[in-house]
C-alpha cells in the first residue's frame with residue numbers, strides 16, 4: 001500500500017467489531033479500508049487461552065448477516081470462533097489490510113492522519129475498533145513488585161501446564177476467573193480471591209438468555225413496564241468446565257488479602273501464606289493509545305453519544321463494552337451498534 005492513501009472511512013482494528021462495521025460499510029459505496037495489526041484474522045480470539053468457551057451457543061454468537069455454523073460442542077471454543085471470523089471476512093470480501101499497526105492519529109483540515117507501520121493514511125471519518133486485549137488491567141496491591149513468584153494476567157494465560165503441582169492464587173470473580181480456576185485446580189492447589197461472592201447463573205441461563213432478556217426489557221420499558229433479569233452479562237456462566245469444578249468443590253472464594261510479601265500474600269488477620277503463582281483475572285481497559293494525540297482520551301475512555309465521539313467530529317468507537325452500547329463487546333451485540341454507526345457516518349459524510 002502506497003503512502004498518502006485517502007479514504008472516506010478507515011476502521012482501525014479487524015476483530016469482530018471492525019468486521020461488523022465493515023459489513024455495513026460495504027453496502028454504502030463509500031471508499032473504506034480496515035487496518036489490523038495482526039498477521040491473521042481473529043482479533044483477540046487469537047490470544048485467548050486454549051480452552052476458552054463462548055458463553056452462548058453458535059447461533060447466538062453471530063455477527064450481522066451470517067450465523068456462526070454449529071460445531072461439535074454446545075458452546076463454541078476459540079478455534080471455531082477464529083474460523084468463523086476468517087470465513088466471515090472472506091465471505092463478504094472485507095478489505096482488511098494486515099499487518100498494519102496504527103501508531104498515532106491526528107486531525108487537521110477536516111482529515112484524520114494515521115501514522116502506521118506501512119506509512120501514512122488519511123480519511124474523512126474514522127472508526128476505532130481496537131478492543132481491550134492490549135490493555136490488561138491489574139489492580140494496585142501493596143508490595144506486588146516484591147512478590148517473587150510467577151504473575152500472569154489472563155491475557156497471557158494459555159493453559160494449566162505452567163502450574164502443575166504449584167500453589168496458585170487466582171484473583172477475579174468473572175467468567176475468566178471461573179474458567180481458569182476450573183482448569184488450573186485440576187493440576188494445582190488453588191485459592192480463589194474475589195471482591196465479593198461471585199454470582200453464578202443458574203445452569204440453564206447463559207449469554208443467549210441475557211441478551212434476549214435485554215431486548216425484552218427494552219420493549220417492556222417502552223410500554224412503561226419493568227421486568228427483572230435473573231442475572232447480568234458479568235455473572236459466571238456455568239459452562240461444562242465450571243460445572244465440573246463445582247462437582248469437585250473448588251469454586252469457593254475468599255475476600256482479598258491486604259498486601260504481598262516476597263513469598264506470597266498477607267491476609268487481613270495478619271497471617272502470611274506462601275504461593276508459587278498469581279493469575280490475575282481482573283479484566284481489561286479500552287485500547288486507545290493510538291488516539292492519545294487527539295487529546296480527547298480521559299480516564300481511559302472517550303466521551304461518546306452511543307458510538308460517536310462528542311468532542312471531535314468524524315470519530316466513532318465500536319466494541320469496547322457498555323460505554324459504546326449494550327453488549328457491544330460481544331459477537332451478537334456489536335452488530336446493532338455497528339449498523340447505527342455506519343448510518344451516522346453516511347449522514348456525516350453527506
Ligand code: FAD
Pocket residue numbers: 012013014015016017018035036037038042043044045053054055056061100101102103129130131132133134175176207287290318319320329330331332
Ligand atoms: P478485538 O477482538 O480485540 O479486535 C481488535 C483488533 O484490533 C485486534 O486484531 C487488534 O490487534 C487490532 N488492533 C488494536 N490496536 C490496533 C492498532 N493500533 N492498529 C491496528 N490494529 C490494532 N464475546 C462474545 O461474543 N461471546 C462470548 O462468549 C465471550 N466470552 C468471553 C469470555 C472471556 C473470558 C473474555 C475475556 C471475553 C469474552 N468475549 C466474548 C468478548 C470478546 O473476547 C472480546 O470482547 C472481543 O474480542 C472484542 O472484539 P473487538 O473486535 O472489539 O476487539
